[in-house]
Structures are given as C-alpha cells and as structure tokens.
Amino acid sequence: MKQSITEKLISLFLVLILLTFSMGFCVLYSAATEFVADGIHSFYIGKTQPKTVIALFNDDYTELTVFKNGEKGLGTMRDWVSPYDENYTYNPAYEHADTLKKVIICDGVVSTGEYFCFECSNLETVEFSQTVVTVGAHSFRKTGLTSLVFPSKLRKIGERAFSGCHELTGNLVIPDLVREIGNYAFYNCNNLNGTLTLGSSLQRIGAFAFVNCSHFAGTLSFPASLESIGAYCFENCSSLSGELVLNEGLKHIGDGAFNHCFGFTNTELVIPSTVETIGGDTAYEVDAYSATPSAAPETYYNHASHVFYDFANQTLSSFNVAEGNTYFNAVDGVLYTSDMKRLVAYPPSRECSVFEIPDGVKIIDEMAFGRTSYSGASEKLTTIIIPDSYVIKTNDDYPNTLNREAMCSLSSAFYVFSSVQDFLVNSTNPNYVSIDGCIYSKDGNKLICAPSGKTGDLFVSDSVNEIGYGAFSGCNMLRYVIIPSSVTIIGQTAFDYCNDAQIVGYAGSSVDSLKSKPNCSIHNFGDINDDGEFTIADYNMLRENLYSDTSFNPLQSIVADYDYDGAYDGFDLFYIDKLISLQS
Numbered sequence: 001m002k003q004s005i006t007e008k009l010i011s012l013f014l015v016l017i018l019l020t021f022s023m024g025f026c027v028l029y030s031a032a033t034e035f036v037a038d039g040i041h042s043f044y045i046g047k048t049q050p051k052t053v054i055a056l057f058n059d060d061y062t063e064l065t066v067f068k069n070g071e072k073g074l075g076t077m078r079d080w081v082s083p084y085d086e087n088y089t090y091n092p093a094y095e096h097a098d099t100l101k102k103v104i105i106c107d108g109v110v111s112t113g114e115y116f117c118f119e120c121s122n123l124e125t126v127e128f129s130q131t132v133v134t135v136g137a138h139s140f141r142k143t144g145l146t147s148l149v150f151p152s153k154l155r156k157i158g159e160r161a162f163s164g165c166h167e168l169t170g171n172l173v174i175p176d177l178v179r180e181i182g183n184y185a186f187y188n189c190n191n192l193n194g195t196l197t198l199g200s201s202l203q204r205i206g207a208f209a210f211v212n213c214s215h216f217a218g219t220l221s222f223p224a225s226l227e228s229i230g231a232y233c234f235e236n237c238s239s240l241s242g243e244l245v246l247n248e249g250l251k252h253i254g255d256g257a258f259n260h261c262f263g264f265t266n267t268e269l270v271i272p273s274t275v276e277t278i279g280g281d282t283a284y285e286v287d288a289y290s291a292t293p294s295a296a297p298e299t300y301y302n303h304a305s306h307v308f309y310d311f312a313n314q315t316l317s318s319f320n321v322a323e324g325n326t327y328f329n330a331v332d333g334v335l336y337t338s339d340m341k342r343l344v345a346y347p348p349s350r351e352c353s354v355f356e357i358p359d360g361v362k363i364i365d366e367m368a369f370g371r372t373s374y375s376g377a378s379e380k381l382t383t384i385i386i387p388d389s390y391v392i393k394t395n396d397d398y399p400n401t402l403n404r405e406a407m408c409s410l411s412s413a414f415y416v417f418s419s420v421q422d423f424l425v426n427s428t429n430p431n432y433v434s435i436d437g438c439i440y441s442k443d444g445n446k447l448i449c450a451p452s453g454k455t456g457d458l459f460v461s462d463s464v465n466e467i468g469y470g471a472f473s474g475c476n477m478l479r480y481v482i483i484p485s486s487v488t489i490i491g492q493t494a495f496d497y498c499n500d501a502q503i504v505g506y507a508g509s510s511v512d513s514l515k516s517k518p519n520c521s522i523h524n525f526g527d528i529n530d531d532g533e534f535t536i537a538d539y540n541m542l543r544e545n546l547y548s549d550t551s552f553n554p555l556q557s558i559v560a561d562y563d564y565d566g567a568y569d570g571f572d573l574f575y576i577d578k579l580i581s582l583q584s
Contacts, residue, residue: 034070043092045113049073053109055092061099068108077113079136093117105129112139114158135161137182148172156180159206163187170194176201183207183230190214198223207231207254207281214238222247231281232256238263248272255279256306264312271335273324278344279304279365308345309367314376317349331358343368348375356385364390364413373419373453380419382453388429392439392448394469407470407493410439410449416474416497420451435461447471454478462486462564473497480504480555483511484564495520504558523555525562526576530555534583542573
C-alpha cells in the first residue's frame with residue numbers, strides 16, 4: 001500500500017526526532033533559530049548577552065548540550081564561581097554533577113565558562129566543537145574525564161582547567177594555536193600515561209601546570225615559540241625520558257621547573273642564549289616573566305629554588321651556556337650567573353670529590369647541590385670549600401624569600417640528599433671557622449651549619465653556646481649529635497627535616513626544648529640504661545664496665561662520659577653518683 005503524503009511527512013518527522021537524540025541537539029538548529037530556556041531542562045548561560053548560549057539537558061540529566069542561540073552575539077559561555085564561594089549562583093552542570101556523564105559543545109560556542117563543570121566527578125566525556133578557542137579556568141577541574149581531544153583552533157587553556165582529573169589516560173596533544181597553558185592546568189593528572197605534545201605556537205606554560213603527571217612517557221620537546229616555563233611546571237614528571245633540549249627563544253625557567261625529573265638522561269644541559277631568568281619567582285602563581293630583570297629590584301631574581309633538583313640525577317655531569325647569553329655562565333660544568341655572584345646549580349654526576357666555590361659567590365640557590373649522593377659519578381662530591389665572600393643567611397635574615405623556613409641558606413643549598421660530608425673555610429675567612437667539617441662562627445661560639453651527608457657521631461664543640469636555625473636540617477646520616485652543657489640556645493628549627501634525630505645532652509639543659517619535637521629522640525648523659533631516670537642501676541652499669549670485661553654499646557659509651565672529656569672513667573662514675581644523690 002502506498003503511503004500518503006501525510007504519512008510520509010510523519011515518518012520523516014519521526015526520523016528527524018531520532019536523529020536529534022542520536023546525534024545530539026546540535027544538528028537541528030541554525031544560527032537563525034531562537035530557543036527559549038524553560039528553566040527545567042534548558043538554561044541561558046551566555047556571558048554578556050545571557051540568551052546567546054543555551055545549555056540543554058536530556059531527560060535523565062546524563063547529557064548536556066551547549067549551543068549558540070540565534071544570530072546575535074558571540075557564543076561565549078558565562079563564568080561561574082566555585083560552589084564553595086559565598087557568591088555562588090545556580091550552575092546547571094554542577095547542580096547535576098551526580099548524573100552528568102557527557103557534555104557536547106556545539107558549533108558557534110567559543111568558550112567554556114569558569115567552573116563550568118567543576119567537580120562533576122561522573123563526567124566522562126566532553127566533545128568540543130571546532131569553534132571553541134578558550135577553555136575557562138576550573139572548567140573541568142576534578143571531573144572524571146577519561147580522555148581529551150582539543151579543537152584545532154583552541155588558543156588558551158585556563159588556570160586549573162583540568163586539575164585533579166585522575167581518570168585521564170593516554171596521550172595529551174596541545175593544539176598548535178594554543179599560546180598559553182594556565183597555572184595548575186593539568187595539576188595532579190597522574191594517570192596520563194602517553195606522550196605530551198606541545199603545540200608550535202605555545203609561548204607560556206604556567207606554574208605547576210603538569211605537576212605530578214608522573215606517568216607521562218617518552219621524551220619532551222619544546223616549540224621554538226616557548227618563552228616561559230612556570231614555577232614547578234614539570235615537577236615529579238619522573239617518567240619523561242631521553243635528552244631534554246631547551247629551545248632558543250626561552251626567556252624564563254621557573255623555580256622547581258624540572259624538580260624530580262630524574263628520568264631524563266642528559267649528560268649535559270645547555271642553557272639557551274635567550275634565557276634571562278632562572279628561578280626567583282617571588283610567588284609561585286605569579287608570572288615572573290612579566291617583570292624583566294632590568295625593571296625588577298635587584299633582589300627579585302637573586303635566588304632560586306629546586307630548579308634542576310633531581311633532574312637527570314644519574315647522568316647530568318655538566319651545564320653549558322650557549323654563546324651570546326649575557327645573564328648566565330658555566331665554569332667547569334657548574335652553572336652561575338654571569339657576574340659569578342650566584343651559584344645556580346651543580347650537576348649531580350660531576351666527577352669530583354672536592355669542590356671549591358669560587359671567591360665572589362654570595363648566593364647559592366636552594367637545592368643547588370642536591371642529589372649528589374644519588375648520582376652516577378664514580379667520584380662523589382664529599383668536601384666543599386666555602387669562599388670568604390659567602391655569608392650564611394638564616395630565616396631571620398630572609399623571612400620572605402624562598403629559603404626553607406627551617407634552614408639557613410647553606411643547609412638549604414645542600415639539603416638532605418647530598419654526599420657532602422665536610423664544609424671547609426680558608427683561614428682568611430672573616431666570619432667562620434670549620435671544626436670537624438661543620439661551620440662555626442669565627443669565635444667558635446655558634447654552630448651554624450653541619451653538612452647533610454655527614455655520617456657517624458658529631459660532638460658539638462664545648463666552646464659553643466648556640467646552635468643556629470637550620471644548623472642540622474636534613475642531616476639524616478648522623479648516628480648521634482652530642483651537645484655539651486655550654487649550649488644554652490638551640491634554634492627552633494635546628495633539627496628539622498632530620499628524620500628522628502638522635503640527640504645526647506644534659507637533663508635540664510637546652511636539649512629539653514627538643515623533647516616536644518616529633519622528629520627528635522633525646523638521651524641524657526648519665527642515663528646509661530636509657531630509661532629516662534637516674535638510678536643506682538646506671539651507677540652499677542658504669543662501675544661494672546670499668547672494673548670488669550663488660551662492654552658498652554655506642555650510646556652507652558657516649559652518655560657515660562658525663563664530664564664530656566672524650567672518655568668515660570672513674571671521674572664520670574663520681575659525677576653520676578652525685579647526680580643520683582641529687583635526684584633522690
């Protein structure tokens with residue numbers, strides 16, 4: 001039976017309805033068509049002209065289609081604020097975060113608004129039209145996206161746009177027209193396990209942009225257009241491998257930019273001729289490249305933190321600076337500023353056991369000597385000679401700089417993972433002396449810094465009355481630190497970052513101030529059985545040792561020397577007897 005014209009029209013209409021829901025709403029509207037939001041499944045979400053963009057849900061709120069509404073205005077999506085902000089207003093995507101699984105952005109829409117799908121944890125898929133040029137800040141932060149395909153005309157990825165998207169896997173390709181990747185854009189996307197491809201027009205990668213993307217595989221290549229790598233940009237991208245090449249045209253390398261990127265295999269890293277600043281970002285989320293060295297205060301760029309810490313720690317033996325760079329210099333593979341006043345980085349695998357820092361150096365960057373203990377060098381660095389020009393600063397001197405609060409500037413330069421066991425100074429040094437490999441004030445009254453790689457037991461000189469801030473920061477290799485009664489002041493952070501420091505001192509002395517610190521174990525002179533009390537048992541243990549063949553363990557040998565003269569004997573037995581009498 002032949003169908004009537006009416007039946008054919010009805011059939012065609014039904015087919016069109018099916019196409020609408022199978023292919024998405026985008027296919028059945030034109031720029032000339034006006035739609036009316038009903039406030040139930042559809043919402044106006046345009047930016048300057050609210051009715052120019054509409055968000056339309058399907059019946060079960062699992063799919064959201066965003067399209068340009070009519071001919072007027074750009075298809076610019078409005079910005080929202082965080083739902084935790086007091087100024088939060090109804091955001092249709094966030095309000096259906098529990099059900100939303102797919103977002104379709106149709107032709108004509110040029111941006112995604114800030115916080116558009118923030119914390120839509122069940123969102124698995126976003127389909128961008130080719131008209132989208134901007135992904136707004138926080139747009140897809142903490143979503144369940146599993147993969148990303150960006151439109152080819154995309155120009156900007158906003159701050160934290162995909163931060164915390166733990167379900168993202170595979171490759172990440174940044175389109176060729178993107179000029180800026182915002183701060184924290186892919187922060188903690190730690191399951192991206194493919195390659196990272198950066199587009200050919202990229203100029204700026206923001207601070208923390210790829211932090212903890214630890215499963216990125218393969219090599220990393222920078223486009224010739226890149227000018228700025230933000231602070232901690234690639235921190236913990238430990239699976240990136242091969243040789244890293246910094247591009248000519250690069251101007252700024254931020255603090256911690258390649259921190260813990262130990263998968264690279266460079267034996268040499270060349271600093272391009274165009275690089276003007278390495279580290280020195282005063283605030284990690286501030287684009288330090290926006291202020292040129294000539295315009296910034298002298299102190300702005302005078303110190304950096306973690307820039308190449310743990311970078312290629314098994315292979316990197318030399319830094320080099322390309323000809324024509326007027327800001328930096330490399331001497332015997334060590335990186336300095338051109339005026340030789342600042343030591344920026346020491347390559348961890350440099351074959352050298354003794355290194356004398358050149359006279360004239362006044363600043364050593366934080367972590368500049370880090371990871372020498374993990375290096376591939378057969379001859380590891382063990383001794384550092386400090387120049388007369390270098391003055392050790394503490395957090396009292398630099399309360400607002402990048403120096404770790406717990407550290408003096410020298411201990412922060414070497415930190416925990418250093419093979420250095422001895423700091424030495426010349427006899428001409430006007431400020432310091434070296435005793436047993438540690439730095440003391442010239443008069444010997446203050447212990448300023450111990451090298452973090454020092455091993456065995458360290459007996460603080462009995463001329464000392466003060467142990468300074470950060471003096472033992474990061475000293476994890478020492479067995480015991482023995483403190484005489486002459487010490488009356490111990491800096492609040494003297495033993496931070498020490499991982500259960502074992503400290504021997506006198507009960508009732510300044511070491512008591514360390515008992516409240518969770519990382520310090522305190523042992524007292526005279527307490528030979530280490531039970532926290534002075535009793536006849538301690539006296540008997542020492543007496544038996546002195547008059548028989550019994551032996552002491554290392555701790556007992558230390559605490560038995562009550563008069564701190566280098567050996568325990570009958571005089572110490574006398575002192576311990578008096579101590580017990582006073583306690584009873």
